[in-house]
């Protein structure tokens with residue numbers, strides 16, 4: 001179904017020595033290592049949420065301290081522990097008790113899981129691990145921005161494009177003609193679809209999928225579109241039937257595309273093993 005992805009020749013990097021050390025330590029050390037990697041990923045997930053929520057509305061993310069969006073109370077250090085803070089306060093603000101959007105919790109969990117998967121599949125290839133972590137992190141930021149504001153800022157798309165091109169250049173084998181054919185086919189297909197179907201697919205989604213096609217190739221991108229469309233359609237119907245959400249409404253497609261890209265990539269790795 002999928003072509004085998006180009007893997008860099010296994011190198012004994014510092015990451016490789018780390019994994020060798022873990023293997024020698026047995027099952028206990030392996031579990032401790034994965035819990036550590038998961039929480040490390042969750043900390044980054046918390047930071048990506050800040051980027052995705054603040055940058056689109058031009059809110060400073062370096063000097064403005066984290067605060068509750070309802071009561072504006074500045075969060076203390078004890079409120080900033082990913083996952084634990086959310087769970088210990090039962091998903092509510094510790095100061096005004098208003099329910100916190102599950103987005104914060106979900107992005108921390110997703111980042112933790114993706115960090116573990118990246119380590120599992122790329123433990124011997126630090127460069128691939130870092131470049132893919134950069135690409136997937138940007139996908140998370142894009143998903144959050146689209147979910148909250150129904151827009152994907154161009155600066156996020158440009159950074160993603162930079163990450164994708166950089167990753168392709170460090171891969172041992174990159175089929176550039178195939179990559180550009182994928183880009184051309186996907187972009188043409190979606191561009192003309194967006195022209196034909198007014199209020200169909202948005203311009204940001206066309207750009208995002210074009211970049212993903214450059215990163216993952218034509219066939220996986222078609223699977224990404226299929227999976228994202230199916231999951232978005234299911235979510236749309238579920239919210240309409242369960243919560244009575246109106247049929248005439250805009251649905252952010254970015255989160256479904258980002259999640260599908262991650263799922264298809266790891267499914268591809270599993271299938272070629």
Ligand SMILES: [Zn+2]
Pocket residue numbers: 068069070071072073093094095096097098
């Ligand atoms: Zn509050």
